[in-house]
Amino acid sequence: MQTTAPIGLFDSGIGGTSIWKEINLLLPNENTIYLADSKNAPYGLKSKEEIIALSIKNTEFLLEQNCKLIVVACNTATTNAIKELRAKFKVPFIGIEPALKPAVNQTKTHKIGILATKGTLNSELFHEKVKSYTNVTIIEQIGHGLVQLIENGDIDSIEMYELLTTYLQPMVDENIDYLVLGCSHYPYLIPQIKKILPRHIQIIDSGEAVARQTKTVLAEHNIKNPNTQNGTNVFYSNSDTEVLQNILGCSKKVSFFDF
Numbered sequence: 001m002q003t004t005a006p007i008g009l010f011d012s013g014i015g016g017t018s019i020w021k022e023i024n025l026l027l028p029n030e031n032t033i034y035l036a037d038s039k040n041a042p043y044g045l046k047s048k049e050e051i052i053a054l055s056i057k058n059t060e061f062l063l064e065q066n067c068k069l070i071v072v073a074c075n076t077a078t079t080n081a082i083k084e085l086r087a088k089f090k091v092p093f094i095g096i097e098p099a100l101k102p103a104v105n106q107t108k109t110h111k112i113g114i115l116a117t118k119g120t121l122n123s124e125l126f127h128e129k130v131k132s133y134t135n136v137t138i139i140e141q142i143g144h145g146l147v148q149l150i151e152n153g154d155i156d157s158i159e160m161y162e163l164l165t166t167y168l169q170p171m172v173d174e175n176i177d178y179l180v181l182g183c184s185h186y187p188y189l190i191p192q193i194k195k196i197l198p199r200h201i202q203i204i205d206s207g208e209a210v211a212r213q214t215k216t217v218l219a220e221h222n223i224k225n226p227n228t229q230n231g232t233n234v235f236y237s238n239s240d241t242e243v244l245q246n247i248l249g250c251s252k253k254v255s256f257f258d259f
Contacts, residue, residue: 001068003223006031006234007214008067010058013041013151014237014244015185016073019096022207023071023214024233030218031231033065038239042147043076044117044183051119055081059089061257068223071214072096075116075182075206079123092217096206097129098182103204104133107178111137113171116182118142139174141167143183150185153243161192168196181205188247
């Protein structure tokens with residue numbers, strides 16, 4: 001495997017760019033290819049079998065582009081398909097999961113909230129994690145409709161604010177002091193979320209931790225890019241490319257693909 005080969009990332013849309021941004025910030029010399037499967041978003045409403053099939057197709061696309069490592073930049077795909085992906089393909093995989101551990105370790109009220117998709121909260125992997133945290137109350141909330149609004153570019157809409165208020169206010173009333181964002185789309189909602197939550201409630205997402213893990217895995221497999229200049233970053237979407245381009249900034253080119 002060439003060390004200059006790109007890191008591949010995929011998500012059920014634009015949300016995984018929140019993970020890409022953290023990786024690009026920590027490892028600016030690495031080449032990357034990002035795949036937004038927006039046509040099939042959200043994964044959170046699909047069956048486990050559908051999620052696995054889509055994750056395999058996404059991985060095959062990225063491997064055709066000679067990617068040296070795959071970041072599954074989607075909580076739902078990770079919790080439902082990462083085991084199957086690692087069994088089927090030889091390339092290293094990095095998954096993302098809701099960052100419950102730091103919230104559990106730091107909570108003072110012993111109550112934390114998690115906002116995630118149905119697919120993540122109903123997954124076997126998530127339930128295994130939750131069972132190990134016996135000293136805290138974890139308040140789960142499915143973010144019905146949030147991914148669709150983000151994919152439509154309606155992050156700052158009144159509808160988004162009202163939905164978030166409906167989901168978050170009961171957690172506030174239950175006295176949580178940490179909110180875990182269990183979907184890679186949701187970091188883009190932090191400005192809206194901060195308008196709703198009291199200041200003392202901390203918001204946690206997985207982006208920085210995934211970037212650090214990516215750096216570690218590159219080193220473990222001896223596939224770090226030795227080049228010191230900034231790498232090239234390529235973006236693909238199988239839906240309207242404009243929303244993805246807006247999230248990334250107008251200087252980034254997004255190519256259309258279809259499957």
